[in-house]
Amino acid sequence: MFAHMTQRGDKSMFAIPPRRLRTAFAVFTSIAAGPMGAGPALAQGAASWPSQPIRFIVPYPTGTQTDITARIIGNEITQATGQPVIVDNRPGASTLIGAEALAKSAPDGYTIMLTTNTTSAANKSLFIRLPYDPLKDFAYVGLLNTTSQVLVGRADIPANTLDEFLAWARKQKNLEAGHWSAGSQVSVAMLKSLGGIDLLPVPYKGGPQAVTDVLGGQIALTFTDFSSALPHIKNGKLKGIGITAPKRSSVAPQIPALAESIPGFDVLVWTAIVAPAGTPQSIIAKLNGIVNHGLARPEVKAKFADIGFDVSPSSPEELTRFVEREIDRWKKLVDNAGIAPQ
Structure with a gap:
């Protein structure tokens, strides 16, 4: 970034005028401080999280198992934190609409999403281009449950x-x-x-x-x-x-x-919670603890059993590794089914 120096006798001189150099340096330090300056603000927000309502994106219509799952878990989060959880249904385009909305949200813990095998795994094989990357754009919080159709x-x-x-x-x-x-x-x-x-x-x-x-x-x-x-x-x-x-x-x-009657027919599906990438780890850990505590309650297990779900709690790290394996598994399922990516 800085220009080279030339020698004139015993004096060192910049190849650009000092005034311009000072301006360039000011721009450089301003850019460099930007992301770092956001760190303390995020850290402060993480310490007091949650201090306002939480938006819970559901990339499916109301009344579906995924929607019901979000409302059950949202209630557990509200009970634990005292903050309302607002379910925001964003159905359509094989969950791309909701997933893109999450990926573009601020990583402050106030926007989360109910993801599934569709959003986090299968879409990578079903679409030539995605408006999000399920591994780079999401911070995985915890697995919720598994079921079939x-x-x-x-x-x-x-x-x-x-x-x-x-x-x-x-x-x-x-x-x-x-x-x-x-x-x-x-x-x-x-x-x-x-x-x-x-x-x-x-x-x-x-x-x-x-x-x-x-x-x-x-x-x-x-x-x-x-x-x-x-x-x-x-x-x-x-x-x-x-x-x-x-x-x-x-x-x-x-x-x-x-x-x-059809040997080899096996399609299990699942749901989990994600946040935007960059969400502070302290918030991810706190939210994971709240969710897993809720999943352990007999009343919650019974609600999920009534709609055909088995609870499957996990840590954020376990879920991330699970999704990596699921991306490979769904690629094989899509390939074996003969589905061409769109």
Whole structure:
């Protein structure tokens, strides 16, 4: 940055005038102090965190398992801190909208997001370009829970068992199947390839919209979460065909695992909490402790069990390593399903 010095007799002189040099030095020190100057401010804010409401971005529609999860955990955070947690639903574009909003938020602990296998793992393989980097733009707080999805179909499908459904479906042409997340998209592709069914994938903004169209007869099938599926299955408006986990769920043991008749069908999904990269570690650690304390409470475990979730607490470091492995796992799932990145 500084110009070289030249010798004239016994005097040293700058190749640029001293006045200009002083100006350049002032600019340099101002730039250098910028990020460092932010450090004390962040440290002060971290010490008093939280002193204001916390925004909790959910990149899915209201009423979904992810939305319910955020509200359960948000209540635990409020109980522990006394600060309101405001759920901000930002659905659409396979969670890209919500994820980009988080990545652009200030790393001060007052904006967090409910992430999933879609946002943090699968999207790297489903899209050629992402508006965020799941490892560089997120600070991982803690894993929350794991679950599977349910394949539901129209009530008039002439089948009462999984094998009967497969026999019927294999005779159909362009059977429309809705998807709205990486888990549902991969599940549709696996049902098509492993199940030998001629499916026509139909994208949706969220699970509830896909379920609505199955109820209305616009499409035949969709994969959705337990909270969206079970009420309609119980009242006979939808057929519960199978779940994506390798074994049946205690929430709905009457619904078979798709793997019982389609060997190799295994799509588990999960949720976790992230903050913007650069969030002070003291805030990450405090939030992780609050979340894990909540997950250990019997009442919270029961609420998650009611919607088909198993709690899975972790440390921030464990979650980060888990996400790194999940990125590789979902790449294999996407590749094996034959899905081309968009």
